[in-house]
Amino acid sequence: MRNILWVALTALYPVLVYLGLAHAEPRVLALLLLALALARYLASRSRQALAVALAGLVLAALTAWSNQLLPLKMYPVAMNVAMLALFGASLLKGPTVVERLARLHDPALDAHGVAYTRRVTQVWCGFFIVNGSIGLATALWASEQTWALYNGFITYVLMGSLMGGEWLVRRRVRAGKHVA
Template sequence: MHPVMILLGVLAPLAFMACVALGLPLWWAGAALLPLALIRRDTRALARWIGPPAALLGLLTLLTRAEWPLRVYPVLNNTAWLALFAWSLHHPPTLIERIARLSEPDLSPAGVAYTRRVTQAWCGFFVVNGLIALATGLWADSRTWALYNGGIAYALMGAMFGGEWLVRRRVRAREAMRHG
């Protein structure tokens, strides 16, 4: 992943939460989206696709001093990730299989099937998370929006990663017992 995307992934939620905690206008957090304007054309497709619109949302937030452009960002982000994961389902290998093959190049057919199911689960996650981001963006107050999109959503993502890691260990152990 591009370093600017990683930086944004850390800064944007912290900026949302810091504005709420410090009693600052939420539109100040729009500055956290501006580094995305630095993404070069030679980066991965997701970064190229999400970078310029996200930077534009940050600029609009700062220029208009309105929250609505900032509130669009989590919806854009979830939509981009959903598109990437869903695209990989229709153009194998899936994104999760590609990641798995970095450490296990000779992935078994059972492993390929498992990675496909994990990719589908992530698609479901991004649909639900994106809908919640949209709902909080449209109807929640600033504090609730920032709490969900700047904290809870990332905690849920971490729980999904952790849960998948635990399931993967059980699946691998079961497969090893069958073949060992």
């Protein structure tokens, strides 16, 4: 239940900030970021969740202090940095995040599968770099509407497209592996 709450709040965060601007100052909306950061930490209580919660706390404090919107708009960027750190660290230490997920379905993953999951993890790292960069650009230079549209909708369409595309590629790779 807590994970569902965290995912929903994270997905809706940019839209809630955008809609909240019509009714409240940024320092009041900082409470939303604080709640989101706390929910994220309580959902998993991992080191990564703690780091994200601390980033949320810092951004909320900066917003409360300055009453500026920019720190609130940086939270999606922080999420991309956190995901890049998680996926990137798994490339260095192993097993990769994608391999761990694949082993939930296929515990006896062979060397070809391990190499494939490593490549998919690299693709996700690239996605987080590009997505975080676009999120940063929208936070710094775009209107609030554009920021909310990109970070609250387009980014999820892109993530879904990447997941769906990877699923199609994986089916093809598996089919080709059995044919050879």
